[in-house]
Amino acid sequence: MQVFKFGGASVKDAESVRNSAKIISKYKGEALLVVISAMGKTTNLLEKLTREYYNNTGLQFQTLEEAKAFHFQILWDLFPGGENPIFDEIANCFVEIEWILEEDPQDSYDYLFDQIVSMGELISTKIVAAYVAFIGEKVKWIDARDYILTDNTYREAVVDWSKTEEKIRAELPSILDEYIVITQGFLGSTSENFTTTLGREGSDYSAAIFASCLNAENVTIWKDVPGVLNADPKWFEKTELIPELSYTDAIELTYYGATVIHPKTIKPLQNKKIALNVRSFIDPESPGTIIRSTNQTLPVPSFIFKVNQIFISISPRDFSFIVEDNLRDIFNLFHEHRIKINMMHNTAINFTVAVDDTGKNLVDLINDLEQRFKVTHESGLELITIRYYNQETIDRVLVDKEVISELKDRYTCQLLVKKI
DSSP states (O other), X not given: OEEEEEOGGGGSSHHHHHHHHHHHHTTTTSOEEEEEOOSTTHHHHHHHHHHHHHTTXXXXXXXXXXXXXXXXXXXXXXXXXXXXXXXXXXXXXXXXXXHHHTSOOXXXXXXXXXXXXXHHHHHHHHHHHHHHHHTTOOEEEOOGGGTXXXXXXXXXXXXOHHHHHHHHHHHHHHHHTTSEEEEESSEEEOTTOOXXXXXXXXXXXXXXXXXXXXTOSEEEEEESSSSOBSSOTTTOSSOOBOOEEEHHHHHHHHHTTOXXXXXXXXXXXXXXXXXXXXXXXXXXXXXXXXXXXXXXXXXXXXXXXXXXXXXXXXXXXXOOOOOHHHHHHHHHXXXXXXXXXXXXXXXXXXXXXXXXXXXXXXXXXXXXXXXXXXXXXXXXXXXXXXXXXXXXXXXXXXXXXXXXXXXXXXXXXXXXXXXX
């Protein structure tokens, strides 16, 4: 039994849907569950719509029409006659968003975010499932919210593994015996049947959840790159494919910000010794990268770049030491405001961190920290992480850069820098 995951780039237009369906159809006759993200940049568009609605800008219906036009253009390209029932199904999905927008916002932003943004995955999977059926394959669309059960931490829901595994194992194996199953990434639901999401880019994690619960042989993530590269092509002209990765190195790379795999994906697969393949939907015959239990270390240094970083320096106002009680209070505030620390260091009287510039919640965090601590911050920085570094790799990334902070251990070097 296999699990495939197709991201937004693999279903960004009609031609991409045809290509993904062609890949799926090659595996007919095998037990296959396919997890699919929202199409193209739909998630960004629905996030924008949610902000407009919550802030009463009056622009939300205009953005909704943009989302509608995008998806219906794909439908007309896939089903030129316009007679397929999928047209009505997708229209009904957009009606559900309209129902929300017709009322003034009463609920929290995070709750509204999950109810609106989740429609991107529901719409994309309905379209892909309809097309796979159209080309003659036996396919069944399922709602991931019926299977992935979570708490009510909206936008970052915590999976109830016991209930999720029980539901998946009870119902899906018999369906997979007969159909290719297509479902959504990113989505879950509470015990009250409210939609939740698993965190930005959480479709990889969804694939890992289904794979773990079904004891899949492997998971394949189909990307627009040849596999896991040692650096993002946006930053490096010459990158190298890493043919094999250990679970440990994969976890480290995702922890430090490598975007090719969602950070939560590896653990459920490692627990069950399920291999993870990263392959190209552009060149589906190429082997890509395999992540599995191995003692093999990375064959080349790997580089991870994170821009829009803010360096925050925190010191007690009374000149006391940064010790356990101070750190406890500091970490509690970071957790409360949902700020992930990308780099940290402490001295006797100072604690420094690098974090993503996330906007309002970061401003709120700094305001709360200032109630007790002396806080300074610097924005517009870049965080460079090198796994299996040497001096040559460090020199390579520091051209025209000034180092603000540097951390090294045996395998990893982190450099917080600004342009000179």
